[in-house]
Amino acid sequence: MAKHGRQHIEQHISDDDAVVASAIDLVKTYGDGDARVKALDHLSVDFARGEMTAIMGPSGSGKSTLMHCMAGLDQPTSGTVMVEGLEVSSMNQRQLTRFRREQIGFIFQSFNLVPTLSAEENILLPLQIAKKPIDRAWFDKVVSVVGLQQRLSHRPSQLSGGQQQRVACARAIMARPSVIFADEPTGNLDSRTSREVLGFLKNSVHEYGQTIVMVTHDPRAASYADRVLVLADGRITQDLRHPTYQEILRVFASDDDAEDAGSGFDDADAIRNAEPAEPATAVAPSAANAPAPAEEEAGSTHKDEPSPEVTSGIDMPSLVSPKLSIPEAEPFDAHTAGNGAAA
Numbered sequence: 001m002a003k004h005g006r007q008h009i010e011q012h013i014s015d016d017d018a019v020v021a022s023a024i025d026l027v028k029t030y031g032d033g034d035a036r037v038k039a040l041d042h043l044s045v046d047f048a049r050g051e052m053t054a055i056m057g058p059s060g061s062g063k064s065t066l067m068h069c070m071a072g073l074d075q076p077t078s079g080t081v082m083v084e085g086l087e088v089s090s091m092n093q094r095q096l097t098r099f100r101r102e103q104i105g106f107i108f109q110s111f112n113l114v115p116t117l118s119a120e121e122n123i124l125l126p127l128q129i130a131k132k133p134i135d136r137a138w139f140d141k142v143v144s145v146v147g148l149q150q151r152l153s154h155r156p157s158q159l160s161g162g163q164q165q166r167v168a169c170a171r172a173i174m175a176r177p178s179v180i181f182a183d184e185p186t187g188n189l190d191s192r193t194s195r196e197v198l199g200f201l202k203n204s205v206h207e208y209g210q211t212i213v214m215v216t217h218d219p220r221a222a223s224y225a226d227r228v229l230v231l232a233d234g235r236i237t238q239d240l241r242h243p244t245y246q247e248i249l250r251v252f253a254s255d256d257d258a259e260d261a262g263s264g265f266d267d268a269d270a271i272r273n274a275e276p277a278e279p280a281t282a283v284a285p286s287a288a289n290a291p292a293p294a295e296e297e298a299g300s301t302h303k304d305e306p307s308p309e310v311t312s313g314i315d316m317p318s319l320v321s322p323k324l325s326i327p328e329a330e331p332f333d334a335h336t337a338g339n340g341a342a343a
């Protein structure tokens, strides 16, 4: 905060509507002495409203830490996080819980759905917890875009991985949050389902002005973004506007794994380049044009049995990404709830 003091924060608060979230001189350290790790090293960045930003970088470069600090899931050691003019980094736990409920949507690699609830109940849970009215027309639109009309009464264990992630996407966008933070949203999905999910996310940005920040290792997934940030050692080393898949690969040219990392996709560049030709419609092109994904995947079976600890969507403790450490006393947080960390 020394370099960027109160004046800098106030400047961010009064900035125009274009910036939805900012990190200002963010530092996050873990551990002490020899075990001390600087996960974020005086990092500053603004996230524009209505953009999809991908955060890339080698393992341990600070991607998740940045996202968790931005989303109010972790406290920075120093520096400031602003979202919608709110100083997230100085909030107490109660304020953080409310902030996440009201401003943030989450999509995790492990879906984090409540296993005892149906798809529809999962999608509506954050609104019900926040006691917000349900816009049925918006619900119907979101459900139709993600192709879940025929699966609303199914529980997560009766859905494929792709269908579960589409439920998680619908849940995230249903409350029209200021920002959706997505942590490796396609990490557990096959290439076709990945394209559907990414197409839906991208469409929600372009059709509805949704802001999305997505951590990914996958250059194909990142090529869907309007902007790609590359982190190394807790700093931003590249800030790319609308990079193609090839351009992203070139950035990681020294990384032997870069080619392999994207091999799960057929040709995202072709899809990416084709998308502007799609008519402006309220329905996600990739999801709408997909060959009835819900029906196609209907035969798949899944073994994610409900955790015995999770018996209610309402009064269970906060269940979050396994990487996170949330104080025990924190109230239930519907956006981050699910079965991922329950076992």
Ligand SMILES: Nc1ncnc2c1ncn2[C@@H]1O[C@H](COP(=O)(O)OP(=O)(O)OP(=O)(O)O)[C@@H](O)[C@H]1O
Residues within 6 Å of the ligand: 030, 031, 037, 038, 039, 057, 058, 059, 060, 061, 062, 063, 064, 065, 066, 323
């Ligand atoms: N809870 C923690 N305790 C101690 N060190 C941590 C903790 N969380 C993260 N770190 C360390 O902080 C650094 C950044 O971690 P972070 O998870 O943000 O990286 P990442 O880029 O998301 O990595 P990955 O791609 O492997 O998920 C790493 O050195 C990591 O070991």
